Structures are given as C-alpha cells and as structure tokens.
Amino acid sequence: MVNAVENQPPHNVVIVGGGFGGLYAAKALAKAPVKVTLIDKRNFHLFQPLLYQVATGTVSPADISSPLRSVLSQCQNTQVLLGEVKQIEPQAQTVMVGEEVVPYDSLIVATGAKHSYFGKDEWEEFAPGLKTVEDAIEIRRRILVAFEAAEREKDPEIRAQWLTFVIVGGGPTGVELAGSIAELAYNTLKKDFRTIDTSEAKVVLLEGLDRVLPPFAPELSQSAAASLKNLGVDVQTNSLVTNLENDIVTMKQGDEVKQIAAKTVLWAAGVKASPLGKALHSSTGAEIDRAGRVIVEPNLSIPGHDNIFVVGDLAHFAHQNENGRPLPAVAPVAMQEGEYVAKLIQKRLNGKTLPPFNYVDHGSLAVIGQNHAVVDLGFIKLKGFLAWLFWLLVHIYYLIEFDNKLVVMTQWIWNYFSGNRGARLITQDEILQDLRSRGVSEESSQSTKASKQSIVIEKEVVKV
Numbered sequence: 001m002v003n004a005v006e007n008q009p010p011h012n013v014v015i016v017g018g019g020f021g022g023l024y025a026a027k028a029l030a031k032a033p034v035k036v037t038l039i040d041k042r043n044f045h046l047f048q049p050l051l052y053q054v055a056t057g058t059v060s061p062a063d064i065s066s067p068l069r070s071v072l073s074q075c076q077n078t079q080v081l082l083g084e085v086k087q088i089e090p091q092a093q094t095v096m097v098g099e100e101v102v103p104y105d106s107l108i109v110a111t112g113a114k115h116s117y118f119g120k121d122e123w124e125e126f127a128p129g130l131k132t133v134e135d136a137i138e139i140r141r142r143i144l145v146a147f148e149a150a151e152r153e154k155d156p157e158i159r160a161q162w163l164t165f166v167i168v169g170g171g172p173t174g175v176e177l178a179g180s181i182a183e184l185a186y187n188t189l190k191k192d193f194r195t196i197d198t199s200e201a202k203v204v205l206l207e208g209l210d211r212v213l214p215p216f217a218p219e220l221s222q223s224a225a226a227s228l229k230n231l232g233v234d235v236q237t238n239s240l241v242t243n244l245e246n247d248i249v250t251m252k253q254g255d256e257v258k259q260i261a262a263k264t265v266l267w268a269a270g271v272k273a274s275p276l277g278k279a280l281h282s283s284t285g286a287e288i289d290r291a292g293r294v295i296v297e298p299n300l301s302i303p304g305h306d307n308i309f310v311v312g313d314l315a316h317f318a319h320q321n322e323n324g325r326p327l328p329a330v331a332p333v334a335m336q337e338g339e340y341v342a343k344l345i346q347k348r349l350n351g352k353t354l355p356p357f358n359y360v361d362h363g364s365l366a367v368i369g370q371n372h373a374v375v376d377l378g379f380i381k382l383k384g385f386l387a388w389l390f391w392l393l394v395h396i397y398y399l400i401e402f403d404n405k406l407v408v409m410t411q412w413i414w415n416y417f418s419g420n421r422g423a424r425l426i427t428q429d430e431i432l433q434d435l436r437s438r439g440v441s442e443e444s445s446q447s448t449k450a451s452k453q454s455i456v457i458e459k460e461v462v463k464v
C-alpha cells in the first residue's frame with residue numbers, strides 16, 4: 001500500500017493487544033490512510049465483563065470470545081498477527097514477536113493488567129483469579145467439583161469445607177462471582193443432588209474496606225450488600241486476608257484474627273500490569289506505578305517518545321482527577337483511550353493535533369444475581385430489577401459480534417425463565433486432576449473414571 005499523495009509507504013501503526021483498548025483503536029483507524037498491524041497472543045477478543053458467567057456455568061467460553069480476524073475482517077488496512085510481544089526497541093522503532101522484527105511509525109501498547117496477590121504469588125494456586133478464559137474454566141471446574149466431592153464425602157466437617165466458597169475482594173468481579181455462586185448453590189443445583197443439600201453451602205465475600213463496591217456511591221454499595229445478603233451471601237467487610245494455606249483462609253478483622261476452612265477460594269482483588277509495562281520502563285525510562293502501569297502524558301504517549309502510546313488497563317492516566325488518582329481500569333476507559341489515540345495519529349498525519357485526552361464517564365454498573373444490579377449514571381442512580389434490565393441491555397449492546405449477542409441473549413432468557421445453567425461441564429481429565437490435587441481418594445477417582453461415558457466434552461473455546 002502506498003500513500004498516493006506523497007508517494008511514500010503509508011504510516012505504519014502497530015497495536016499490541018486486541019482487548020478493548022487495542023481493538024477500538026484498530027476499528028477507529030479502519031478508514032485512515034495508514035497500515036495497521038494488530039498483534040495479540042490470543043486469536044480472540046475476550047469480553048471480560050461476562051467472564052464470571054463462564055466461571056459459574058451460565059454461558060460457554062465461545063459465547064464471550066470473538067475471533068480478532070473476524071471482528072476486523074472489514075478493516076482492509078489491518079493485518080492481525082498471532083504472537084506475544086516481549087520486547088520493544090524504541091530507537092529502532094520495532095517490536096519483537098518471537099524472532100520476528102515488526103517495525104512501526106506509531107506504537108499503541110494495550111496489553112492490559114491482571115489481578116495481583118500483593119507479593120504473595122504463592123496464593124494463586126489456592127485462590128485463582130479471573131482474567132482469562134482459562135481462569136474462568138478453572139474456577140468453574142473448582143466450583144462444580146466441590147459440589148461433586150461434597151456429594152460423596154462422608155465426613156461432615158470435610159463436606160462443609162467442600163461446600164464453603166470464599167471470594168476475596170468486594171469489587172464488581174467479587175460481587176458478581178459471589179451473587180452467581182449463591183444462585184447456583186441455592187437455586188440452580190438445589191434439586192440435582194441426593195446426599196447434600198446445596199442450599200447449606202456457605203458463600204462468603206471478604207472485603208478489606210468498609211463496604212462492597214467501594215468505587216460506587218455509598219447508597220449503591222448498601223443496596224448491593226443487602227441484595228447479596230438476600231441471596232444468602234455472608235458479606236464480611238473490614239476483612240484483610242493475611243494468609244491462604246491448606247484450605248484455610250486467615251484474615252484480620254480489626255485486631256481480631258479469624259479463620260475460615262474452605263476448599264474453594266477465589267481471588268478478586270488487586271491489580272498487576274502486563275509485563276510490557278516493565279519492558280517499556282527499561283527501554284524508554286518511562287515511569288511505572290506500584291502496580292507496574294505506565295505513567296502516561298495527557299495525550300497518552302510516554303515522555304520523550306511521542307509516537308509510543310499506552311492505553312487501557314496498562315496506562316496510569318492521572319491528569320483528570322484533582323486528587324491525582326488514575327482513571328479506573330474499566331472497559332469504557334480503554335475504549336475511549338484507544339479511539340483517542342487513533343484520532344490523534346490521524347490528526348498528526350495532517351499536521352494537526354488534539355487537545356489532551358478527557359475521559360467521559362457514562363456511569364458504572366455491577367450485577368448481583370439474576371434480578372438485581374446497581375447502576376450509577378451520575379445524574380441518576382438505579383438499583384434492583386430496573387438496574388438489572390439496564391445492565392442486560394448494555395452488555396448485549398457491547399458484545400462485539402452480532403452472533404454472540406444473539407446467542408448470549410437467548411441463553412440468558414432461557415436461564416432466566418428455566419432457572420437452569422447449561423454450561424456446567426467438567427471434562428474427564430479435569431475431574432481426575434482436580435480430585436487428586438485436592439486429596440480425594442484414589443478409589444473416588446477410580447469411580448469417577450468409571451462414569452467417563454456420561455461426561456460431555458466442553459465445546460471448543462474459540463470459533464475460528
């Protein structure tokens with residue numbers, strides 16, 4: 001492709017990461033006279049806000065994953081490359097994808113962030129977090145296997161441990177997970193087991209601060225806590241987890257030290273930026289914050305390198321809030337940042353520029369179970385069923401591909417009226433692996449093996 005006006009090769013934009021930030025940047029450049037290369041280590045865009053529904057068996061992984069090639073197939077100037085970028089060379093203006101050198105004129109880094117264990121990475125094995133499709137499948141396996149193991153367990157004390165689910169972190173993900181697990185235990189699975197009464201399960205949500213959903217208005221936090229309690233969730237605020245070991249969660253509540261015995265612990269706290277933040281720090285000297293996010297300029301570039309931009313969860317943008325707090329790690333921030341940088345690149349090609357980036361906050365939403373959500377639109381705050389309907393419409397609207405919208409909507413409507421969850425599958429290998437790793441006897445494992453015929457294999461994760 002050659003720029004007809006100046007008879008030069010077109011401006012080369014490389015985007016690393018096809019999440020919300022990278023994808024929206026690529027889409028906004030679709031009609032620009034530039035060549036776009038989008039590199040992602042996955043071949044799909046993941047709609048993370050619905051990951052908790054995969055983790056709790058409501059929808060299947062493929063329903064919330066859209067192949068990047070198909071999403072960008074209409075963007076004629078865009079090439080998608082599958083690969084992991086580990087190194088950026090600002091002097092040479094290249095990124096390394098394995099051994100391959102990919103040159104750029106402008107670079108947009110949008111590789112996101114994941115949960116952090118505050119330096120206690122060894123907790124991850126015991127308490128997985130929710131960020132990827134694999135995480136969601138792992139969490140779903142742990143939850144479903146816990147009920148299966150409880151059904152077979154003779155010792156009431158151990159059975160109670162199998163039926164105790166602890167979620168650490170009372171932000172939106174923790175609240176959504178807790179509400180959904182409670183519904184699974186108290187409604188969906190209620191009639192499916194013979195030895196155990198699944199409604200005796202305990203779902204405990206631990207939050208270090210004094211209320212759940214800390215970024216929301218206090219009245220919405222209160223409403224969310226009340227809905228969680230209605231669903232049967234034991235909400236414990238001011239609870240700081242100090243250790244996770246041998247199926248025991250240890251926490252501090254004020255001066256008091258408390259322990260909960262639980263075989264399923266899920267982590268929904270903290271944030272740790274993608275390692276490319278550190279790589280950029282090493283190669284450009286750009287400052288990073290404690291979470292490893294890159295501190296960006298008002299136009300989202302990094303100091304001294306005005307052709308390298310960082311957007312989304314990897315960016316620390318603190319130019320808008322008077323208190324110096326960075327913008328939150330939510331999808332709309334990433335989307336608006338991606339679109340802004342795409343626009344800025346086009347302006348610059350015409351010798352112009354843009355005013356600094358300004359995030360327009362359209363509001364925050366969090367869902368608690370199947371009928372309740374909280375919505376803060378600034379000028380209006382909604383809670384309960386109306387908020388839930390609003391949440392539903394927004395999520396369907398933003399699901400990237402039409403077929404996904406239709407599939408997910410149909411699934412939700414079916415689940416809503418039937419009270420069922422279809423995506424409750426555990427594959428054979430996963431069951432055996434999980435039972436063994438959790439110390440269930442070989443005899444139990446063998447009899448699980450015997451039921452191999454009845455186990456359905458999970459449908460393919462990604463449609464290609």
Ligand SMILES: Cc1cc2nc3c(=O)[nH]c(=O)nc-3n(C[C@H](O)[C@H](O)[C@H](O)COP(=O)(O)OP(=O)(O)OC[C@H]3O[C@@H](n4cnc5c(N)ncnc54)[C@H](O)[C@@H]3O)c2cc1C
Nearest residue numbers: 017019020021040041048049085112312313329330331334
């Ligand atoms: C469980 C969960 C629930 C959430 N719920 C909500 C919600 O309800 N509402 C909301 O607004 N936000 C929600 N968020 C936050 C939202 O998903 C993020 O803010 C958003 O995804 C950030 O977009 P991003 O483009 O910065 O990163 P991501 O969407 O995380 O995308 C990063 C991309 O980069 C790729 N990548 C990473 N490293 C490399 C590399 N080295 N080389 C190549 N590719 C790489 C990844 O494969 C991925 O595709 C939720 C997040 C999670 C985890």
